[in-house]
Amino acid sequence: MTTPGGGDRWTIHLSAPDVGPLEEWYLIAALRSGWIAPVGPDLDAFEREVADRVGTQGAVAVSSGTAALHLALLGVGVGPGDVVIVPTLTFVATANAVRYTGARPVFVDCDPQTGNLDVALVAEVLARLHACGQRVGAVVPVDLFGSCADYTALLPVCATAQVPVVEDAAEALGAIHGGRAAGSFGRAGVLSYNGNKIMTTSGGGMLVSDDLALLTRARQLSTQAREPARHYEHRETGYNYRLSNLLAALGRAQLLRLDGMIARRRQLRDRYAKLFAPVPGVTLLGAEDRDANCWLTVLTVNAARSGWRVEELADHLADRAIETRPVWKPMHRQPAYAGAESLLTGAADRLFADGLALPSGSSLTEQQIARVLGTIDDFLTERAGRATS
Structure with missing residues (x-):
């Protein structure tokens, strides 16, 4: 079954419109x-x-x-x-x-x-x-x-x-x-x-x-x-x-509803932060900025410390109809801008390789949020079990 806007009704999207x-x-x-x-x-x-x-x-x-x-x-x-x-x-x-x-x-x-x-x-x-x-x-x-x-x-x-x-x-x-x-x-x-x-x-x-x-x-x-x-x-x-x-x-x-929508996104980022806090090698991009609107919550994964790659989490969520997205592919790597002058340190390349945007929309229901957090927790538990076996 599809939603009026298109797509599977059961899919949890990255940042769906919040209208009422x-x-x-x-x-x-x-x-x-x-x-x-x-x-x-x-x-x-x-x-x-x-x-x-x-x-x-x-x-x-x-x-x-x-x-x-x-x-x-x-x-x-x-x-x-x-x-x-x-x-x-x-x-x-x-x-x-x-x-x-x-x-x-x-x-x-x-x-x-x-x-x-x-x-x-x-x-x-x-x-x-x-x-x-x-x-x-x-x-x-x-x-x-x-x-x-x-x-x-x-x-x-x-x-x-x-x-x-x-x-x-x-x-x-x-x-x-x-x-x-x-x-x-x-x-x-x-x-x-x-x-x-x-x-x-x-x-x-x-x-x-x-x-x-x-x-x-x-x-x-x-x-x-x-x-x-x-x-x-x-x-x-x-x-x-x-x-x-x-x-x-x-x-x-x-x-008129903007402040409430921002507050919901901030609350969701805080819940992600709590979930990932004990996980080695995982951080939230810009998490110390309490004045951000939290449009998207982005995590970064150091695979050498976490024991898993960010693509593994993305695949796990996708298999369960939960949308994620990589960080923006840097412009200096886009074919449309091949050869453009750039001053680089490698930071953007690393964020593209190790970053992932998680569902962050203010329209997410408590049931949907619980489903996302529970699915991530299952993934983390499984990976921790592999590491100790």
Whole structure:
């Protein structure tokens, strides 16, 4: 039997959408209002509410986080011939958006303890690129798996180099660093409302910033760069990037529930931490960050100490219809970016080899959580028995 969204009804997914009666009410209200076209009062309200949540002067809602990244990079002046510093440990959209502008990404490795951008390497590559006379259009840190990058260290490095920061907070809405919300760092921030994110609009994203001129420019570009005339007037190439009013209504309902959804994910991470605490060689990535939104709980396994490989646990769970996922495959290993300039330490490669994202969704029932934890416990018990036999 399959669920309405597709897939086996018994499968426990990594991060399924968490929607209910409130979302239904908001969508029906938007439908009955007659604002079915792309713009409308829910879209305007959603932008205001997200900007208030993040702590920025404004926001522009668009069709995806990738679209928001593209517009943010254009907004800070990135263009052909530029280079943009990007973490190698990220989803491909971060790098793709750089290519959309005609610039090229330079990949930098991660901090092995958090998976986020290694700030010391950023400083090193900025000095190298400037010494070679290359223009660095932006640095794009990624708040990996819901934990903010180290902006306390990163922002001064970028300010000294006079390079703007575009924060890819697609995975981190609701997370905090130094008392500030994810998305509020740098010239612009980017959020994602994809179906598996901490909150969803089915598909969608948001550009947030204190730079109102940047936001005005992004809003125009996102609507095919139409000029304010009675007829359709276009002086430059624009994009069909605007979020619809109906999806914004869904997002408004999700935003009201965001704190509760984050709390459930944090509680689940704590239960994973308790389960794995006595297991040698197993750690949770970024577990010390109590201000993360815990979008995904990721464990890392040192097989020499644990006596088993991370793939064995993944296979054990898959055989029992429980979804997991490897850590992002580093960009420097992706065929689409073969030969790209990179500054590497091997940290991202190790996390890709040894890391695994576990079911983390706020929509998981207590019965489903018990099934996941029990299945993992069975695996650990079996492996411990093998080690002592």
